[in-house]
Amino acid sequence: MIGALGLIALLGLRSGAGADTPLPEGWVDNLTDFVLLQKSIEREGSFEPYLGQLALVRHLLQNNDLQGTYVALSRFMDMLEAREGGIKAAAAETI
DSSP states (O other): OOOOOHHHHHHHHHSSSTTTTOOOOHHHHHHHHHEEEEEEHHHSSSSHHHHHHHHHHHHHHHTTOOHHHEEEEEEEOOHHHHTTOOOOOOHHHHH
Protein backbone atom coordinates (compact mmCIF):
# COMPACT_ATOMS: atom_id res chain seq x y z
CA MET A 1 0.00 0.00 0.00
CA ILE A 2 1.24 3.48 -0.83
CA GLY A 3 1.59 5.75 2.20
CA ALA A 4 -0.26 9.06 2.30
CA LEU A 5 2.94 11.06 1.75
CA GLY A 6 3.64 8.95 -1.32
CA LEU A 7 0.16 9.75 -2.57
CA ILE A 8 0.75 13.46 -2.21
CA ALA A 9 3.98 13.12 -4.18
CA LEU A 10 2.24 10.98 -6.77
CA LEU A 11 -0.55 13.51 -7.21
CA GLY A 12 2.02 16.26 -7.52
CA LEU A 13 3.73 14.32 -10.29
CA ARG A 14 0.37 13.49 -11.87
CA SER A 15 -0.59 17.14 -12.19
CA GLY A 16 2.43 17.63 -14.43
CA ALA A 17 1.94 14.38 -16.34
CA GLY A 18 -0.12 13.79 -19.42
CA ALA A 19 -3.86 13.39 -18.91
CA ASP A 20 -3.60 9.74 -19.94
CA THR A 21 -1.23 8.79 -17.09
CA PRO A 22 -3.30 6.63 -14.72
CA LEU A 23 -3.13 6.72 -10.95
CA PRO A 24 -2.96 3.40 -9.08
CA GLU A 25 -6.40 1.85 -8.82
CA GLY A 26 -8.05 1.69 -5.42
CA TRP A 27 -5.62 3.82 -3.43
CA VAL A 28 -8.38 5.87 -1.77
CA ASP A 29 -10.19 2.67 -0.82
CA ASN A 30 -6.97 1.19 0.55
CA LEU A 31 -6.29 4.29 2.62
CA THR A 32 -9.89 4.36 3.87
CA ASP A 33 -9.66 0.68 4.84
CA PHE A 34 -6.47 1.42 6.73
CA VAL A 35 -8.15 4.26 8.67
CA LEU A 36 -11.03 1.88 9.49
CA LEU A 37 -8.52 -0.69 10.70
CA GLN A 38 -6.90 1.85 13.01
CA LYS A 39 -10.36 2.86 14.22
CA SER A 40 -11.07 -0.76 15.17
CA ILE A 41 -7.75 -1.02 17.03
CA GLU A 42 -7.78 2.34 18.80
CA ARG A 43 -10.82 3.15 20.87
CA GLU A 44 -9.60 6.63 21.75
CA GLY A 45 -10.53 9.61 19.61
CA SER A 46 -12.75 10.02 16.58
CA PHE A 47 -11.74 8.80 13.17
CA GLU A 48 -14.89 10.18 11.54
CA PRO A 49 -13.23 13.45 10.43
CA TYR A 50 -10.59 11.41 8.58
CA LEU A 51 -13.18 9.20 6.91
CA GLY A 52 -15.12 12.30 5.86
CA GLN A 53 -11.99 13.87 4.40
CA LEU A 54 -11.21 10.72 2.46
CA ALA A 55 -14.79 10.70 1.13
CA LEU A 56 -14.11 14.22 -0.17
CA VAL A 57 -10.83 13.04 -1.72
CA ARG A 58 -12.70 10.19 -3.43
CA HIS A 59 -15.39 12.56 -4.75
CA LEU A 60 -12.85 15.01 -6.15
CA LEU A 61 -10.82 12.25 -7.74
CA GLN A 62 -13.91 10.71 -9.34
CA ASN A 63 -14.65 14.12 -10.85
CA ASN A 64 -11.08 14.31 -12.17
CA ASP A 65 -10.36 17.37 -10.02
CA LEU A 66 -6.71 16.61 -9.42
CA GLN A 67 -5.88 19.99 -7.87
CA GLY A 68 -8.81 19.61 -5.47
CA THR A 69 -7.72 16.05 -4.72
CA TYR A 70 -4.22 17.25 -3.91
CA VAL A 71 -5.54 19.99 -1.60
CA ALA A 72 -7.97 17.61 0.13
CA LEU A 73 -5.29 14.97 0.65
CA SER A 74 -2.92 17.61 1.96
CA ARG A 75 -5.64 18.62 4.44
CA PHE A 76 -5.94 14.94 5.46
CA MET A 77 -2.21 14.94 6.22
CA ASP A 78 -2.54 18.17 8.23
CA MET A 79 -5.34 16.55 10.23
CA LEU A 80 -3.11 13.60 11.04
CA GLU A 81 -0.27 15.87 12.09
CA ALA A 82 -2.59 17.86 14.38
CA ARG A 83 -4.12 14.62 15.75
CA GLU A 84 -7.58 16.00 15.04
CA GLY A 85 -10.42 14.13 16.66
CA GLY A 86 -8.20 13.33 19.62
CA ILE A 87 -6.60 10.26 18.06
CA LYS A 88 -3.42 8.93 19.58
CA ALA A 89 -0.09 9.88 18.05
CA ALA A 90 0.68 6.22 17.33
CA ALA A 91 -2.51 5.86 15.25
CA ALA A 92 -1.83 9.06 13.32
CA GLU A 93 1.75 8.05 12.62
CA THR A 94 0.70 4.58 11.53
CA ILE A 95 -1.79 6.00 9.05
